[in-house]
Amino acid sequence: MADILTVNGGSPLVGDLEVRGAKNLVSKAMVAALLAEGPCRLRNVPEISDVKIVSGLLELHGVKIDSTDRDGELLLDPTNVEQAHVADIDAHAGSSRVPVLLCGPLLHRLGEAFIPDLGGCRIGERPINYHLDVLRQFGADVQKRPEGLRLTAPDGLKGTRIQLPYPSVGATEQVLLTAVRAQGVTELRNAAVEPEILDLIAVLQKMGAIISVETDRVIKIEGVDRLGGYDHRAIPDRIEAGSWACAALATRGDVYVRGAQQLAMMPFLNVFRKIGGDFDVDDEGIRFWHAGGTLNSLVLETDVHPGFMTDWQQPLVVALTQTTGLSIVHETVYENRLGFTEALGEMGAVVQLYRECLGGSPCRFGRANFRHSAVISGPTPLRGAEITVPDLRGGFSYLIAALAAEGQSKVHGIELIYRGYERFSEKLDALGADYQVG
Numbered sequence: 001m002a003d004i005l006t007v008n009g010g011s012p013l014v015g016d017l018e019v020r021g022a023k024n025l026v027s028k029a030m031v032a033a034l035l036a037e038g039p040c041r042l043r044n045v046p047e048i049s050d051v052k053i054v055s056g057l058l059e060l061h062g063v064k065i066d067s068t069d070r071d072g073e074l075l076l077d078p079t080n081v082e083q084a085h086v087a088d089i090d091a092h093a094g095s096s097r098v099p100v101l102l103c104g105p106l107l108h109r110l111g112e113a114f115i116p117d118l119g120g121c122r123i124g125e126r127p128i129n130y131h132l133d134v135l136r137q138f139g140a141d142v143q144k145r146p147e148g149l150r151l152t153a154p155d156g157l158k159g160t161r162i163q164l165p166y167p168s169v170g171a172t173e174q175v176l177l178t179a180v181r182a183q184g185v186t187e188l189r190n191a192a193v194e195p196e197i198l199d200l201i202a203v204l205q206k207m208g209a210i211i212s213v214e215t216d217r218v219i220k221i222e223g224v225d226r227l228g229g230y231d232h233r234a235i236p237d238r239i240e241a242g243s244w245a246c247a248a249l250a251t252r253g254d255v256y257v258r259g260a261q262q263l264a265m266m267p268f269l270n271v272f273r274k275i276g277g278d279f280d281v282d283d284e285g286i287r288f289w290h291a292g293g294t295l296n297s298l299v300l301e302t303d304v305h306p307g308f309m310t311d312w313q314q315p316l317v318v319a320l321t322q323t324t325g326l327s328i329v330h331e332t333v334y335e336n337r338l339g340f341t342e343a344l345g346e347m348g349a350v351v352q353l354y355r356e357c358l359g360g361s362p363c364r365f366g367r368a369n370f371r372h373s374a375v376i377s378g379p380t381p382l383r384g385a386e387i388t389v390p391d392l393r394g395g396f397s398y399l400i401a402a403l404a405a406e407g408q409s410k411v412h413g414i415e416l417i418y419r420g421y422e423r424f425s426e427k428l429d430a431l432g433a434d435y436q437v438g
Ligand code: EPU
Pocket: 023, 024, 025, 027, 097, 098, 121, 124, 125, 126, 127, 128, 129, 130, 131, 132, 166, 167, 168, 169, 170, 171, 192, 239, 309, 310, 311, 333, 334, 335, 392, 393, 420
C-alpha cells in the first residue's frame, strides 16, 4: 500500500468508531505469556503493526501464536520456549522497544537472554539504563556485545528492594515481569501506576502471581515457583480514544468513540472540557464534540499517571492551535517530544519552543537545554501542506492537522501510524473524511 495519504481538509469529522485493546498493555501481556506453563488467551487485541512485531519476536523464541476473529483473540502457547538465533533477533532491531522486556522472562525460562539494539519512536534519548540496573539488582549479569546485550543469571534471580529514579513505565514492567518468578520478595518504590500497568498486574495475578499495589507508588511482589496461563480481555486504548477526541475538536466535529472509558481518561476529559470541547459518557463509550463558539487556551503539563499523559500531548497541541490566546504545554516525560510542531508551523500554526520549564513546576529537563516547553498562539487557520510523519503520535497529529486545514495536504510515512492506530483509514471513512491513499 502507498505510504502517502492525500487529505482534503476543512470539514468536521462526524460519526462513530471503536477502539480496541491498549497497544501499551497488549504487547506486555504478550510478553508475560513467556512466563506461563500453559496456553494464554488475550482478547480485544487490535490489528496494529506493533502486535505483529511482538508476535514475530515471541515466535522466534518458540511461542506458538494463533489469532481468530472472535473478539480480537490471540492464543499464545509458550510450552516450547527456546533460545532464538542472535541474527534473527537482530533483524528485529530498530523496530520496537519491547525486546528489553523479554529479559526477565527469558532468564527465568532459559537462563540466558539476548537483546538487540532498541528502536521505538524518536521522541528523546530513550535509554534503557533503569532496565539494566534493575536486572542487575535481581542478579543478572549483563555483557555488552557489538550486536547487542547478552544477559545471564549464574545464581538465578532473587527478589530485591528497588527504588526507581523516575516512575518509568517500562522499568516498572521490567520489575514486575522479573520479580513474579524471582526467589523471595521484591519491593519496588517510585513505581509507575498507569492503568496499563495495573492491567498487566491483573494478567500476572490470573497467572498465579502475588502482587500488591500499595500507597505512594510502592508495589510488592512475592515470587512464586510457577505461573500458569491466562485468559484476559485487554483494557481499551485511552491514547487512541483521546487522539480521536482531539480530531473531533480540531475539525469542529462530533465523534462517538465506542470502548473509551471515563476512569482511565479523567485527566484528558478535564482538559477537553476546559478548552471548550464537550463529552457525554455512556456504558459503551464516550461521545466527544466541539461545543461551538471559540475555544479556550490553557496551561498544561504532561506527567506520569495520574497526570495528563505525554501520548495525548501531540494530538492535543493541534487542537490548541485553534484556541484563543496563548496556550502553554510543558512536556515533562520526554525531553524531545515537541519537535513535530515545526511542520505545524508550515501549515500556519504559531508555536514557539523554549528550553525553560514554562507554566508549571520545574522538571528534570529544566537545566538540560532541551526545548521541552511550547507556547501556542491561536487561533490560527491551518492550510494544507506536504508533511512527513515523524513518530507514531506526531504522525496522528499531522493527520488531525491535515483534516482541520483548508485545502489539500500530503502526509508521507503513514505506515508508522499503523503501529498504534488500528484500521485508521476505515475509521476516517466512518467519520466522513475526504482523503485518498497515495
Ligand atoms: N527512561 C530512562 N531510562 C530508562 C527508561 C526510561 O531515562 O531505562 C526515561 C525515558 O527516556 C523517558 C522517561 O524515562 O524520558 C519515561 O519513559 P518510560 O520508561 O516511562 O517509557 P516507555 O516504557 O519506554 C511507554 C510507552 C510510551 C509512553 C511511555 C510513557 C510502551 C511500548 N511505550 O514507554 O508510549 O509514552 O510509556 O507513558 O508502552 C506511544 O505509545 O506512542 C509511546 C511512546
